Amino acid sequence: MNKQTKVWLVLSILLSLLAIGSSCGGGTTTTNQNANAGGAGAGSATTKYDGATGTISGVISYNGAAVTPRKIDTSADPVCGQANPNLTTEETVVTDGKLANVFVYVKEGSVEGGKKIADYAWDTPATAVNLDQKGCQYSPHVMGVMVNQKISITNSDKTQHNIHPTPKRNPEWNKTQGIGQAPIEETFRQAEVLVPVKCNQHPWMKAYIGVLRHPLFAVSGANGTYEIKGVPPGTYTVAAWKEGGAAGQETPMQVTVTANGTAKADFTFGAATTSGKPSLQMMPAIEFPMLSRK
Amino acid sequence: MNKGLNRFAIFVACATFFLIIAGALVTSNDAGLATPDWPLSNGQFFPEMVGNLFYEHGHRMVATTVGLLTIALAIYIRLKEKREWIWKLALFALIGVCAQGLLGALTVKFLLPAGVSTAHATLAQLFFCTTVSLAVFTSRSWMEAQPIEEEKGTLPLRYLCAAALVTIFLQLILGATLRHSAEWNEHLPVHLVLTHIGGAVAVTLALGAAAITTLRRHRDVSFLTRPAMLALGLLALQLFLGVAAYLARLSSPNDPQPLNPMISTTVAHVACGALVFVTTIVLTLRAYRVLPGTADNRGWDARPQES
Numbered sequence: 001m002n003k004q005t006k007v008w009l010v011l012s013i014l015l016s017l018l019a020i021g022s023s024c025g026g027g028t029t030t031t032n033q034n035a036n037a038g039g040a041g042a043g044s045a046t047t048k049y050d051g052a053t054g055t056i057s058g059v060i061s062y063n064g065a066a067v068t069p070r071k072i073d074t075s076a077d078p079v080c081g082q083a084n085p086n087l088t089t090e091e092t093v094v095t096d097g098k099l100a101n102v103f104v105y106v107k108e109g110s111v112e113g114g115k116k117i118a119d120y121a122w123d124t125p126a127t128a129v130n131l132d133q134k135g136c137q138y139s140p141h142v143m144g145v146m147v148n149q150k151i152s153i154t155n156s157d158k159t160q161h162n163i164h165p166t167p168k169r170n171p172e173w174n175k176t177q178g179i180g181q182a183p184i185e186e187t188f189r190q191a192e193v194l195v196p197v198k199c200n201q202h203p204w205m206k207a208y209i210g211v212l213r214h215p216l217f218a219v220s221g222a223n224g225t226y227e228i229k230g231v232p233p234g235t236y237t238v239a240a241w242k243e244g245g246a247a248g249q250e251t252p253m254q255v256t257v258t259a260n261g262t263a264k265a266d267f268t269f270g271a272a273t274t275s276g277k278p279s280l281q282m283m284p285a286i287e288f289p290m291l292s293r294k
Numbered sequence: 295m296n297k298g299l300n301r302f303a304i305f306v307a308c309a310t311f312f313l314i315i316a317g318a319l320v321t322s323n324d325a326g327l328a329t330p331d332w333p334l335s336n337g338q339f340f341p342e343m344v345g346n347l348f349y350e351h352g353h354r355m356v357a358t359t360v361g362l363l364t365i366a367l368a369i370y371i372r373l374k375e376k377r378e379w380i381w382k383l384a385l386f387a388l389i390g391v392c393a394q395g396l397l398g399a400l401t402v403k404f405l406l407p408a409g410v411s412t413a414h415a416t417l418a419q420l421f422f423c424t425t426v427s428l429a430v431f432t433s434r435s436w437m438e439a440q441p442i443e444e445e446k447g448t449l450p451l452r453y454l455c456a457a458a459l460v461t462i463f464l465q466l467i468l469g470a471t472l473r474h475s476a477e478w479n480e481h482l483p484v485h486l487v488l489t490h491i492g493g494a495v496a497v498t499l500a501l502g503a504a505a506i507t508t509l510r511r512h513r514d515v516s517f518l519t520r521p522a523m524l525a526l527g528l529l530a531l532q533l534f535l536g537v538a539a540y541l542a543r544l545s546s547p548n549d550p551q552p553l554n555p556m557i558s559t560t561v562a563h564v565a566c567g568a569l570v571f572v573t574t575i576v577l578t579l580r581a582y583r584v585l586p587g588t589a590d591n592r593g594w595d596a597r598p599q600e601s
Contacts, residue, residue, distance in 0.1 A: 070550050072550050072551065073551070073553070076344065076346070076348065077345040078344075080345075089550045159344060159345075160336065160342075160344075162327070162329070162330070164327055172405050173405075174327050174405060175330055176330055176331075178336070200325060200326070200328045200346055201328050201344070201345035201346045202345050202346070203323065203324045203325075203346060203478075203551040203552055204550045204551040
């Protein structure tokens with residue numbers, strides 16, 4: 001191998017290694033978790049609130065372009081097609097301009113008297129929350145639980161499913177549940193908004209679980225309404241999260257809750273959703289001035 | 295030269311290519327975790343292959359078959375082949391397929407960590423490269439190749455081919471990294487896409503230089519021009535498939551599930567990438583077989599010593 005060849009070969013390899021190296025660094029990871037959701041950092045909170053409480057309620061509206069749920073191709077598993085022939089997407093479910101499946105929760109704020117909401121502790125409910133697989137869909141599509149609250153996962157279908165939550169702060173797991181198999185009980189130990197759940201056998205199946213240290217959350221119903229009861233008087237940031245894209249879209253709002261009062265917090269979502277990571281657009285930086293119209 | 299052995303080696307190489315396609319289908323359909331256990335699927339040898347289990351368990355079945363074929367090939371080579379280094383290469387292939395199975399297990403057990411998945415995809419290409427090499431080394435054309443005494447030009451073609459091969463392999467690693475950096479419902483990381491595009495430019499230049507040099511210097515040597523022309527054709531197809539896969543992938547995050555054409559274009563892109571790689575391997579091996587490395591160095595192993 002002569003000198004010129006060696007130089008050429010080494011340069012070629014170095015350039016390629018540099019390209020790989022540059023690709024490994026500098027990347028940003030976008031998650032749809034909210035580490036501070038519901039005072040996630042308040043693991044040592046022991047004070048319980050036992051005073052008068054108020055309510056936060058509201059309506060989630062949708063003012064974007066009309067959304068027609070997309071039909072899902074279930075041909076990969078005939079049982080799904082028989083059980084649910086009209087299976088459609090649940091990402092944006094709008095009825096008379098009102099939006100369902102929006103997760104609304106108290107994100108942060110101060111209780112009257114100055115203490116942070118994260119400084120208070122709530123008892124974990126003894127009852128489990130059910131997540132069912134029926135008609136090759138998760139039901140409910142969006143739900144909330146408290147940290148360490150049991151989630152009972154059932155399979156009502158005549159086919160086997162595979163439950164696979166993909167949290168960022170909690171341990172990830174993946175379990176198969178056969179036909180008629182006993183419920184699977186699981187918990188999440190860290191607050192996280194929201195944990196996506198998928199089925200790797202039926203990739204259209206999705207659910208989202210909001211995990212909080214407090215019970216101050218709700219999911220909007222078919223008519224877009226929600227209600228969060230038992231909120232200590234104070235000023236809070238209430239956030240509404242809607243599914244869409246890779247990370248969903250979250251809208252915050254400041255509300256003040258009074259004892260025995262009801263604070264209104266109405267949210268409106270449009271067609272655009274935040275997907276977290278920017279996509280590489282079709283040559284976004286290249287413009288041709290000579291072709292542009294003045 | 296044993297004709298039966300060569301045919302069997304070609305068959306194993308074709309089976310490996312089919313396995314790469316099966317693996318690509320698993321990734322594109324997001325089926326890698328359709329069952330949480332390994333090597334059984336939901337505790338069964340033959341589960342009901344519905345939903346994505348069809349792809350995941352199908353991939354395992356094809357992989358098992360290729361593993362058995364590799365064992366058979368190694369035994370066949372041990373019995374019929376006198377060249378000791380080919381037997382060693384067959385053993386290397388055997389170790390490779392075992393390691394590949396282990397990486398497959400780790401991807402399932404550790405819930406598809408990107409690093410392991412990328413290593414699994416990369417080793418797949420190396421294993422394919424090994425099986426194709428075995429088919430080349432046992433072929434009649436390899437045994438009967440006549441050395442070319444001198445080569446025009448200052449830059450030996452064999453080094454051009456080797457550089458192209460290294461560039462393609464690094465591009466394959468980049469492609470595997472990109473593919474496992476985002477799920478079908480997430481957008482691809484921009485910096486990785488741009489790096490992969492840069493890699494495509496590098497591959498085009500390196501492979502283009504090697505293939506065109508081959509065609510210009512050795513236009514009458516079909517032993518070299520055939521893989522060179524094939525590599526150029528596959529490269530053009532691969533570039534087209536890359537653009538098509540990217541455009542199809544752009545809209546994927548808005549889909550309710552992995553859909554065509556995203557699945558078909560990305561799988562075709564992976565498969566064609568593997569073909570570009572092995573075609574370049576064939577060209578490189580043949581160049582080393584018949585061409586001198588330097589003015590005073592004849593082709594590597596130019597004089598057949600085989601039976």
